Amino acid sequence: MPSRRQSIAEDLRRQIAAGHFKAGERLPSEAQLAAHYTVSTPTLRNALALLQGEGLVEKIHGSGNFVRHPRRRTTYTGGRPSAWTTPSAPLKSTVHARHLQARDPLTTLLSVAPGTSLTEILCITHEDRSPHSLSRIYIPRDLMPAGLPTPAEVAAHLTDPRPPLTEVRETACSRLPTQEEASTLRISTSLAVLSITRVAIDTTGRVVEAALLVYPGDRADALFITSHPTEERTPRP
Structure with a gap:
């Protein structure tokens, strides 16, 4: 009953x-x-x-x-250097940057010593006036422009990172949001979120970006495609 x-x-x-x-x-x-x-x-x-x-x-x-109005579904496609997802229609974004010193768990994610200077980029996408998703991106400060980067510089870096990347490692899980995440995204603490941790590595093996992405579960899908090479077979006589 x-x-x-x-x-x-x-x-x-x-x-x-x-x-x-x-x-x-x-x-x-x-x-x-x-x-x-x-x-x-x-x-x-x-x-x-x-x-x-x-x-x-x-x-x-x-x-x-x-x-609530039905939320626009967003599809996250893995393996890309950009922090942005592929929505069914464009979402508005607000971007804020600040400098900070690395502490755990960032030291582990970026493989840097404690106190290393980083640039944190906070990106919040909006659907109309409602927050849609949340991203925190951490980049070694020497890889970003001097001073605080402008939104245009941030977008340029995320779209075409320097140096070029050779590997992107992603970990996805479903969990409950933290109190801060729930407040920022204006969701219930009982609504599960899709949490993705992405680490990007350049040709020298250096970690050049660590991103923590949070998408409420009522508006997010994740798409991962694995391509398998095909071998040409020699016809049997």
């Missing part, structure tokens, strides 16, 4: 699917919903948390709970 929170979530889910609550519309207040379903506020919030985890409802601090 379903619990009370599951029954409430199912009823709200049905009303959203039927269009009773439309995309972008604010749901009744938590107090109103708790009174309507004759449950305590914590039980009502647990029911809403189920819908938030599914990506159906978005809770905006100070404003309430809103029915």
Whole structure:
């Protein structure tokens, strides 16, 4: 038998699917919903948390709970030097850069000594006004322009890195977001994210970029293609 929170979530889910609550519309207040379903506020919030985890409802601090617009799906294609993904249509991006000194786990990812000067590039893509994905890219400072790079310089480096790359190692996993990631992306801490760690290596074996990419699971797919060489066979006599 379903619990009370599951029954409430199912009823709200049905009303959203039927269009009773439309995309972008604010749901009744938590107090109103708790009174309507004759449950305590914590039980009502647990029911809403189920819908938030599914990506159906978005809770905006100070404003309430809103029915979410369907998010544009983004396909991440592996093995590329660029931090950008291949969306179905262009997304807007904001880019911020700063200098910092390497500490764990960056020292391990970049194979550098503690205190090595790095440039951190924070990239947040947006769909309309809603955050869509989050990327943190770390590059040895000597490989970037002097001073803080401009967005144009960042884009140029990521599109055509110098020196050229010979290898890109990627690790992908599904996990729950950190509190900071959930706040930045405006998602529930119960919504799984696709987390990708990418390490790029040049012809000398030096790690020239480490990227930490985070995509909410309700709007991301990953595509990896492995090509196998074919050998020409000599016909048998």
